[in-house]
Amino acid sequence: MLAIKLIVxxxxxxxxxxxxxxxxxxxxxxxxxxxxxxxxxxxxxxVSFGLGIVLSGIGWSISFVREKSKNWGLSxxxxxxxxxxxxxRQKPLPxxxxxxxxxxxxxxxxxxxxxxxxxxxxxxxxSASS
Numbered sequence: 001m002l003a004i005k006l007i008v009x010x011x012x013x014x015x016x017x018x019x020x021x022x023x024x025x026x027x028x029x030x031x032x033x034x035x036x037x038x039x040x041x042x043x044x045x046x047v048s049f050g051l052g053i054v055l056s057g058i059g060w061s062i063s064f065v066r067e068k069s070k071n072w073g074l075s076x077x078x079x080x081x082x083x084x085x086x087x088x089r090q091k092p093l094p095x096x097x098x099x100x101x102x103x104x105x106x107x108x109x110x111x112x113x114x115x116x117x118x119x120x121x122x123x124x125x126x127s128a129s130s
Contacts, residue, residue: 016046 020042027044029037 020046 020040023041023045025041026038027041029039029044031037
C-alpha cells in the first residue's frame, strides 16, 4: 500500500512540474478595489485549485461535525432507552384481573353493549334472508 501511495505521489508531482513548465506565460488578475496581480498561469491555477481543496475541506468538516453531534445525541437517547428497558424488566408485573383475566377466575366473554346487540341481530337477520 505504501508503494502505491509513493507512485501516485510521484506521478502527481510529475504532472504539476510538467504543467508548470508548459504554462509560464504571465496572467493579469484583477480583483476588487483596484488590486491587480501579474502572476504566471500555473501559479494562478495552482492557487485556485488549492483554495478549492481548502473550501471543500471546510464544508466537509462542518457536515462531519454535524453528523457526529447527531450520532452522539442518538447514542445518548439509545442508552437512556436501554436503561429504561432494564428498569422495566426489573419491576414485577401487576397482578390485576383486568390485565390477566385468564390467570384468575373463569373468563366469560364480555357482554356487548345494547347497540351492538341490535347490530348483530340485524346482520344475522339480513344474512338469513339472502
